Amino acid sequence: MILLMAACSSGPFGKKVREPFRGNAYESNNRFWRATGKGESSQDNIARAKADVEAKAELAGQVNTTMKQVADQYLGQTENERAADVADKFQSLVRQVMNTDIADLRKIGEQKYFDKKQNKYTVFIAYEIKKNAMLRFMKKQAKVDETVNERQRDLIEKIIDEELKRADEEELQ
Helix, strand or coil, X not given: CHHHHHHHHCCCCCCCCCCCCCXXXXXXXXXXXXXXXXXXXXXXHHHHHHHHHHHHHHHHHHHHHHHHHHXXXXXXXXXXXXXXXXHHHHHHHHHHHHCCXXXXXXXXXXXXXXXXXXXXXXXXXXXXXXXXXXXXXXXXXXXXXXXXXXXHHHHHHHHHHHHHHHHHHHHHC
16 A cells, blocks of 8 residues: 555656746746746756756747737837838847847846766756846847838837836836
8 A cells, every 4th residue: 555655646747846946936027037047967067058048048039029029019000011121120139139248137046956876967047137128228229230220220119119118117016
């Protein structure tokens, strides 16, 4: 009877593992984009670099998805005849911004573990970016981007201003 209970305690998929940086405090919301990363390696610096890249890639994906939705919605409402061209420039701007060092990127946690049996390190990292600070940074980048013409720049700024307004309103609530 005891053997049967021990076998069932782990379930059909194995034992459930609780990783760090899970739950509401580490999920994106109205004010912040948040992401976590996990890296494993026999060298601690490589495990950390892998976790760092994974978390930043997840953040970039969230920012890109949000800005694409906002741009599509705005361009759909305005029925702009050059919507696709502006959307492409906007996506390019998002990629460019995510490839630079972001001043408001904050590490909200890092934990490192070492497994002696497998001789490997596991590192978990969590980052966040305040949405309105990121949007202001993108607006500033759009102003200095020489590949964007004035008409596109105006549209991009309107899109960002609309999203900034929404982010600021949600922050006040």
